[in-house]
Amino acid sequence: MGLPCHRWLLVALLAVMATLALPATVQAQAAQPLHDARPLVFQDPAEEARFHALAAQLRCVQCQNQSLADSNAQIAQDLRREVLLLMQQGYDDARIKSFLVDRYGQFVLYQPPLQPGTWLLWGGPVLFLLAGAVLVAAIVRRRSRGVAAQPTAARAPTADAGDDW
């Protein structure tokens, strides 16, 4: 008689789990009204590939460290749908990007364009590289000057001690 008892326990447990899970799903639905659960329909694999490549270059405007492709925010779903619609209307990638930039600002682009506001962003690494090169050049020049000057005059008496390091 032990087996049916276990089975009843299992049924009861499942029932409890189901009642716990039910409000969660209802809440999730309420939080996202008109949630269109259907995935986007692509006409062919080429379009799908282009869509995914484009969406990966666009940033989700709400959850700001995710791309449009990764994000599950409501607005990201809407924007994905819009991007696909624009693609199907014959917009090229550049026009789709400018469509979004017009509405949401430069922020939607993961790769910002080179313009007066972003030259420091793009040129910064080059500046640091140049600064490092100048620093290295200065150090090398000072050392070589020191080595050249020392044997002739100042370093002559303590030549042995100086060789230690």
Added chain:
Amino acid sequence: MSDPSPPRPARPLPPVAIVIGVLFFFGLLGLMLYGVMKSGDPQRDVLPSALIGRPAPAFALPVLHEPQMIVRSEELRGAPYLLNVWGSWCAACRQEHPVLTRFAESKRLRVVGYNWKDERADALHWLEQLGNPFMVVLSDPEGRTAIDWGVTAAPETFLVDGSGVVRWKYSGAMTQQVVDTQLLPALAKVEQAAAAADTTAASR
């Protein structure tokens, strides 16, 4: 111990290096303090609206209470209005509601509601329950027009001047402080500009 020269002759740091080091240290310290101060700001992630200073997008949307009636953006021209994007599913909108109601009751401005991605029945129920501060509520269940407005999340509030140019935007729930320190000054500026345009038009 009696060796006259130490193993590593201590060369004094050049003053330039010290200055650069100190500047770096204080720069990092400043950056850190800025980050800490900014971390408590609910607006820290808000993007500047791309629409400020530009004409509000053209739209034609049905009225929530009378879906067969369509309101066009041109019909709202002539005087400034406030556009408040909300949804019955949006908790922050509920929080903002009393502030918005108080502002609407001051009759400074037409307050237009923008019901975004909502079920009509839910939206009507929400307004019935909390009160309707809006002159008219536009309904955009699909959210396509909201993309033109650059809406990312509800609530968002736009101030549009009489010529249809967006002058101010706030993302998130407005508080009374936001109304007093941001919205009212922005509105005063809009009204001044409109008055100045009127006087130049009259003198011409």
